[in-house]
Amino acid sequence: MTRVRLSVAQRRGDLLRAAIEQIEARGVAAVRIADVASALGVSNALVLYHFSSKEQLVAAAFRHAAEGDLAHLRKLLGRRSPALRRLRSAVRWYAPTGQAKGWRLWIEGWAAALRDPALREVAQDLDRQWKAALAEVIAEGVAAGEFRCPDPAGTALRLTALLDGLAVQLTSYAGAVPRARAQEWVEEALTRELGLAREERLTH
Numbered sequence: 001m002t003r004v005r006l007s008v009a010q011r012r013g014d015l016l017r018a019a020i021e022q023i024e025a026r027g028v029a030a031v032r033i034a035d036v037a038s039a040l041g042v043s044n045a046l047v048l049y050h051f052s053s054k055e056q057l058v059a060a061a062f063r064h065a066a067e068g069d070l071a072h073l074r075k076l077l078g079r080r081s082p083a084l085r086r087l088r089s090a091v092r093w094y095a096p097t098g099q100a101k102g103w104r105l106w107i108e109g110w111a112a113a114l115r116d117p118a119l120r121e122v123a124q125d126l127d128r129q130w131k132a133a134l135a136e137v138i139a140e141g142v143a144a145g146e147f148r149c150p151d152p153a154g155t156a157l158r159l160t161a162l163l164d165g166l167a168v169q170l171t172s173y174a175g176a177v178p179r180a181r182a183q184e185w186v187e188e189a190l191t192r193e194l195g196l197a198r199e200e201r202l203t204h
Helices: 008-026 033-040 044-050 054-077 083-094 103-113 117-143 152-172 179-193 198-203
Strands: none
Touching: 008 033, 008 044, 008 054, 008 103, 033 044, 033 054, 054 083, 054 103, 054 117, 083 117, 083 152, 083 179, 103 117, 103 152, 117 152, 152 179
């Protein structure tokens, strides 16, 4: 059987995706270079050729995951539709009750970032870009007269803080918060932050 020779970019991509899966399964502290190599059927040396240490591999894996999340966010917010609809789509996707994957990964990342400057930089950069993207679409909605919000940046911060907190509850503590209730809280927060009437909340 002929072995297909992958490009450097393809091989790195495979390694990063495998690292993400292993981190989600084992946690940052427990994952080893050998786990990633075994998942792909390659040698430890090959992994270390592309990433000289576990720390570099882990940081690169989180950045890869962050870039994927941000790309999807920009796709949702870049649609040609009212700002409220785009904002709600993004929040519902990001919420732990939606289709976004990887909450276990990010909870692991937040914990590890307390001790790892490289991971902390990745997490902070992702956080800044999420808030900026949400604040921008909120400002667009205000300018278009769709809703009222005197402080788009503050609203973006409060929304992401709520979503992150619910993610920890739902991911780490099974049964702590019913998913339907969590979704209600997110909708209520949007309604309150944007000054929406009940009718507007139910029809968008």
